[in-house]
Amino acid sequence: MPWNDEFECMPVEQIQKFQLEKLKETVAWVSEKIPFYTEKFKEAGISADSINSIEDVSKLPVTVKNDLRDNYPFGLCAVPIEEVVRVHASSGTTGKPITGPYTADDLEQWTECMARNLWAAGIRPTDIVQNAYGHGLFTGGLGFHQGACKLGCAVVPTGAGMTERQITILKDFKSNVLLATPSYTLTIAERAEEMKVDIKSLPLRVGVFGAEPWTTQMRTEIENRMEIKAMEAYGLTELGGPGVAFDCEAQEGLHINEDHYLAEVVDPATFEPLPLGEKGELIFTSLQRRAMPMIRYRTKDITRLYREKCSCGRTMLKMEKLSGRTDDMLIISGVNVFPSQIEALLLEIDEVEPQYRLVVRKKGYLDQLTVQVEGKSEVYEAGDQKRHEVEGKISAHIKGMMGIGVEVELVEPKFIARSEGKALRVVDERPKQLR
Numbered sequence: 299m300p301w302n303d304e305f306e307c308m309p310v311e312q313i314q315k316f317q318l319e320k321l322k323e324t325v326a327w328v329s330e331k332i333p334f335y336t337e338k339f340k341e342a343g344i345s346a347d348s349i350n351s352i353e354d355v356s357k358l359p360v361t362v363k364n365d366l367r368d369n370y371p372f373g374l375c376a377v378p379i380e381e382v383v384r385v386h387a388s389s390g391t392t393g394k395p396i397t398g399p400y401t402a403d404d405l406e407q408w409t410e411c412m413a414r415n416l417w418a419a420g421i422r423p424t425d426i427v428q429n430a431y432g433h434g435l436f437t438g439g440l441g442f443h444q445g446a447c448k449l450g451c452a453v454v455p456t457g458a459g460m461t462e463r464q465i466t467i468l469k470d471f472k473s474n475v476l477l478a479t480p481s482y483t484l485t486i487a488e489r490a491e492e493m494k495v496d497i498k499s500l501p502l503r504v505g506v507f508g509a510e511p512w513t514t515q516m517r518t519e520i521e522n523r524m525e526i527k528a529m530e531a532y533g534l535t536e537l538g539g540p541g542v543a544f545d546c547e548a549q550e551g552l553h554i555n556e557d558h559y560l561a562e563v564v565d566p567a568t569f570e571p572l573p574l575g576e577k578g579e580l581i582f583t584s585l586q587r588r589a590m591p592m593i594r595y596r597t598k599d600i601t602r603l604y605r606e607k608c609s610c611g612r613t614m615l616k617m618e619k620l621s622g623r624t625d626d627m628l629i630i631s632g633v634n635v636f637p638s639q640i641e642a643l644l645l646e647i648d649e650v651e652p653q654y655r656l657v658v659r660k661k662g663y664l665d666q667l668t669v670q671v672e673g674k675s676e677v678y679e680a681g682d683q684k685r686h687e688v689e690g691k692i693s694a695h696i697k698g699m700m701g702i703g704v705e706v707e708l709v710e711p712k713f714i715a716r717s718e719g720k721a722l723r724v725v726d727e728r729p730k731q732l733r
């Protein structure tokens with residue numbers, strides 16, 4: 299049984315009717331309260347009255363990250379500051395940060411979405427929940443904190459980092475649930491092995507992971523290495539943080555909280571809406587947020603949307619596990635390459651650890667990709683010949699599966715910096731003007 303079966307299992311026609319009503323309200327609200335949208339809608343000649351079906355959302359102009367940066371910090375806030383009760387922010391990898399203000403109602407909705415996420419992962423009030431997402435401006439820590447409190451769990455807000463202490467707490471408090479990024483989870487697993495703590499024998503049962511790209515193969519790696527279920531959370535600061543979509547016990551795609559977020563997939567080059575089932579860039583319109591609603595926010599995340607009867611009983615639209623971001627795509631020898639494709643192939647190689655980095659360099663006019671991956675210690679220590687053999691095996695595997703030639707460097711264990719939050723997977727060493 300879902301946390302909120304009224305909305306999570308609502309028949310499609312009914313949820314779409316609900317979405318239409320909320321979409322019209324949101325359009326009216328932002329055009330009245332936020333000059334940026336007033337102008338944009340005027341230019342496009344549209345108003346709430348132009349919206350007569352949810353498909354009409356495609357008539358609205360899109361919002362991009364730079365719009366948020368240009369209006370930093372509160373230019374897109376629809377309410378006076380006395381109605382704002384929280385502000386999160388994200389610095390991203392480049393440029394000015396963006397902010398996410400919330401009213402008290404916004405916080406409550408967010409908590410509800412997080413409760414759905416945790417409940418769907420099988421978490422119950424009897425659980426001890428160790429929350430190792432960063433607590434602060436990042437939305438992961440506090441978002442999950444609120445959801446776990448709502449469920450009535452015993453919440454342990456460790457925050458990210460201090461890995462040895464995380465392990466001691468996992469052991470001493472007998473935490474059943476770990477909340478962290480997938481890469482930090484691997485850091486914890488590895489440190490536990492070094493500390494001779496057998497994580498598999500601890501009461502830890504399930505984790506809810508997200509905030510960064512990770513493949514199904516990485517999920518399996520975490521599940522096997524820690525003997526836990528690895529569940530997923532998806533979201534972004536611009537839309538209030540995690541809680542936008544989550545997976546259920548079927549682990550076959552993420553359910554979108556459709557009463558709060560209207561999802562579309564568009565062709566990233568033309569912005570043309572794509573039909574269900576086709577892969578493209580994910581766009582979201584928030585339906586109930588008040589402090590900073592988002593109209594057709596371009597996430598840059600790539601996936602496809604689909605509706606299917608899920609074995610869990612939820613009717614909410616599904617999105618496939620992300621396959622990448624439009625801005626992470628590399629073009630190597632004319633082939634589009636997403637880091638996640640390389641990750642999936644590396645995890646099929648027995649001789650390496652799931653710790654890697656992709657370095658992009660310019661060689662003449664061409665982009666050259668070097669895959670740095672840590673060898674298992676016994677492999678690395680076996681000497682040059684063994685190392686070259688494994689490097690050859692990996693480059694042949696990548697060539698065979700993706701048709702691209704890459705250089706592979708088997709690096710020593712611990713060469714790649716361990717992550718406590720979002721892992722850095724791509725290092726771009728090309729001169730800025732040639733990227």
Ligand code: DLL
Pocket residue numbers: 388431437438507508509510511512530531532533534535536539540541597599620623
């Ligand atoms: O990462 C919110 C979050 C916190 C999600 C905790 C899940 C768990 P931002 O820092 O604004 O917000 O980053 C948002 O991270 O556009 C995706 O590219 C990526 N991302 C988030 N969840 C996933 C996921 C938080 N499950 C950006 N799989 C998004 C892959 C993800 N990428």
